[in-house]
Amino acid sequence: DTEVTQTPKHLVMGMTNKKSLKCEQHMGHRAMYWYKQKAKKPPELMFVYSYEKLSINESVPSRFSPECPNSSLLNLHLHALQPEDSALYLCASSVLLVPNRETQYFGPGTRLLVL
């Protein structure tokens, strides 16, 4: 089973709203990732959590705030977003067992529209 789940599937929010994206996996994976994907572009890495600790932040604006409450759950808190932040937000996870052999499995994504 290589299932990563994400909620909600779709989200519409105003620029003054606060919302959260949720990602969950029950595969025992110890690394979790947030990516942002704009239309007709490849996914771009935002954050990496390894063993529930933030290990990579790709200079993401502070209006995006990640959180990893436990090894199965990853959240992305959104506040004061801009219309250009509208995109498909993808969560992924990997085992974190063999260095340089990590295979990442993606969830279905949350399609975000900022008005």
Add this chain to the structure above:
Amino acid sequence: QKEVEQNSGPLSVPEGAIASLNCTYSDRGSQSFFWYRQYSGKSPELIMSIYSNGDKEDGRFTAQLNKASQYVSLLIRDSQPSDSATYLCAVLTGGGNKLTFGTGTQLKVEL
């Protein structure tokens, strides 16, 4: 120079033909390479991973890696209309868990 490069396509092949997708990468220290398939509006789905020089076959898919030439390819035999999608080449960099994607090649399999 982009880290991972692919032709954006579209690559059109007739049903039943072999589709050949290519990718080059710039980081000579990269050790892990992946092909993902992405249907329009969906998330990337892992097709193949390859770590050693040579060929790796899985059903109708064959991944080829040449580290000396910094080149990865994906062959799809007996192409089907359901193979029509964007194929993303991805390379693991940055110490082991940073995945860098190419821009993707759009494949169209025509009846």
